[in-house]
Amino acid sequence: MDTEVIVIGAGPAGLTLAAELRLGGADVTVFEQRTERNWESRGIGFTARATEAFHQRGILERLENIEITRQGHFGGIPIDYGVLEGSHFGVRGAPQYKIEDMLEAWALELGVTLRRGHELTAVADTGESVTATVRGPHGLEECTARYLVGCDGGRSTVRRLAGFEFAGSDATREMYLADVKGCDIKPRMIGELLPNGMVMAAPLEQGYTRIIVCENGTPPDRGREVTFPQVADAWKRLTGDSIHHGEARWVSAFTDATRQATEYRRGRVLLAGDAAHIHLPAGGQGLSIGVQDAFNLGWKLAATVRGHAPEGLLDTYHAERHPVAARVLRTTLAQGTLNLTGRAVAPLRTVMAEIIAIPAAARHLSGLVSGLDIRYDVDGTGTDTGTGGPAHPLLGARIADRELELADGGRDQVARLLHPARGVLITADTSGDTARRAAGWLDRVDLVQVEHLPAGPEEDGAATESVLVRPDGYIAWTAPDADGLETALRRWFGEAA
Incomplete structure (x- = not known):
């Protein structure tokens, strides 16, 4: 193998994925057709969930002069996204070229190999490895890896060469x-x-x-x-x-062309970002769900190539992220109808404005666009985004960034614990039972002993003594289900050492 993972495309999704793979211990080479960074900037910000994801890796602070705003819209109808605790419409004042500059510096610091001026011409998946043929300054060359991920945009060459179906609707405007x-x-x-x-x-x-x-x-x-x-x-x-x-x-x-790959993985080739889904750019969701794809896929693919992933871990990438993007596609089509059809939709906008004034409706739409309502099926019960809640209100949701009072008297933040992109088991259990059950996974999961787990208003009735958090920040297990801890550890982190 020339490298363990090939990433095609050095946009936000590709650079984020490459960095996540390096944090997980995988060797990664990124090929980018452009000889230098694109200084155009279609995007000028990102949503609340992408903001959290950057913060959990300690890189949000690298973006200067950004503004977090609660005030936004749904299809051009004003809405206060602060109706959910911790929610906002997103970050503004961050042109895409600055985001890419920040992500590229982060990826290179972590040891990513970035090769610009290389155009993909062929992909060959043998079942045991995948080879990319690229045309660079010195002609054609081949690079072989365990896996290849297409992050090469809406007109993805990877998607075309690997034969992915890109279902959906053509542009109407x-x-x-x-x-x-x-x-x-x-x-x-x-x-x-x-x-x-x-x-x-x-x-x-x-x-x-x-x-x-x-x-x-x-x-x-x-x-x-x-x-x-x-x-x-x-x-x-x-x-x-x-x-x-x-x-x-x-x-x-x-x-407003709207399309989505019917599968995010074919053998050893995967898609992420715009290569997997395109839609009307409403509210900065395109860049946001692309980097969230990368945060979801990166640790899973790294664990797979390093040899300690459980069976089927890589398939959870499609299972979790495909429904999220499908929902975004529906949402952006709805927003396009409200915002781009002219005054013919004025009566519909009036009715929608009345509905949005209802707090419950505002909370629903705020969670929908910000991504704060994403909930994954982490325990295999069939619960995913938009289909209802699991047994425990926190299970499958993303952990909020809280200040923690550590058992040794110190203090820390949840987001900082996630900087290394490892699993985190946060527990207030003083009996030692939780630590004993997790002992075989401490090479992949950090154990953090706290005085208590603070809860926020959105976690009413969801008090818990311990939580197991995946590297992407989503909660995979909650106490008091003691027997379920080892099951969750095996499901997401493989067998005990």
């Missing part, structure tokens, strides 16, 4: 996007419906304004090269204001 300066553009933070479409404008750094233009009746044409005069013409037709005298840092177009 096209939108323009540009970063403009040199002209006065009033803010339209959540979009403004106009008779023939929708426009959005948000202030950025260095005097630029991000504008999005969706003009009804514009047929999608992905082969067309978009120019700033085209964007300015559409802006004037919709708003009556001219921005032709402005200067665009860059322009682009996107559509």
Whole structure:
């Protein structure tokens, strides 16, 4: 083997996955077609759950001048995402190129090999290994690994070469996007419906304004090269204001095409991020669910190549992440109907605004878009996202970041305990029974003895003495199910040493 895992694509999902694999002890090589980082920035932030994921690895703090905002929208209808304790609409003021810069530095620090200027031309899965043929500066070369993961975007070469089915719907509308300066553009933070479409404008750094233009009746044409005069013409037709005298840092177009790979794994080839799912970019969810794919897959794939993963661990990646993305696809289609159909949907928006004013409805939509309502089937009972709760309210949910009072008198934060991407068993059991049962897994799981486990308002009735937390922050076991601890340890971390 030339390396243990090949990752194709050095976007947010690929770089996050590569770093997670290194934290898990796997050798990883990333091939990227671009010779240098893309300085364009379609995304300018990410959602609450991605924020938590970056924080649990200690890298959120590397992004400077970011803003966490509670105020957001659902399909252009204002909503306060703070209705859930610890929730928010997401991080703003973080252009994608800065996110990629941060992730690349993190991955390289961990020992990831990044090879730019290499285009994938072939993938061969023998059943025992997988070989990628890439075209680089010196011609064709081959690289063989245990596994290969496609993180190469919505037009994924890996997905095409490996024969993944990409089911869904074609684009019905096209939108323009540009970063403009040199002209006065009033803010339209959540979009403004106009008779023939929708426009959005948000202030950025260095005097630029991000504008999005969706003009009804514009047929999608992905082969067309978009120019700033085209964007300015559409802006004037919709708003009556001219921005032709402005200067665009860059322009682009996107559509509402909605597709998802029917399977995230075929043999030794896997997909993550936009390679696995594409949708209308509503609320920064694209980058967010892509990096969450990587946090879910990274520790599982690393454990697999290092030889201590239990049977079927890698298959839980599809089982857990496919329903999450399917739900996001439905949600973004719904938001597109509300926000991009023009004034014809005004009655529907009025009704939706009344519903969103109901606290229970606001909490539901807040959890849906932020990802805070994700719950995995960690005990094999069939519970997954959106299908109801398991026996214990915390089981399968993500652990909140709480300050812990340690048994030795010190203090620590849950998020900091997750920095090494290992399992964590947090227990207030003073009998020693929990520690004894977990002794055979302490090479993969950190035991943290605390005075008590603090609970938040969202955990009402969910008091527990001990929790087993997976490397991605999700709770795999809770006390008082003592016999279930060893079962959970085997299910997620393999046999005892």
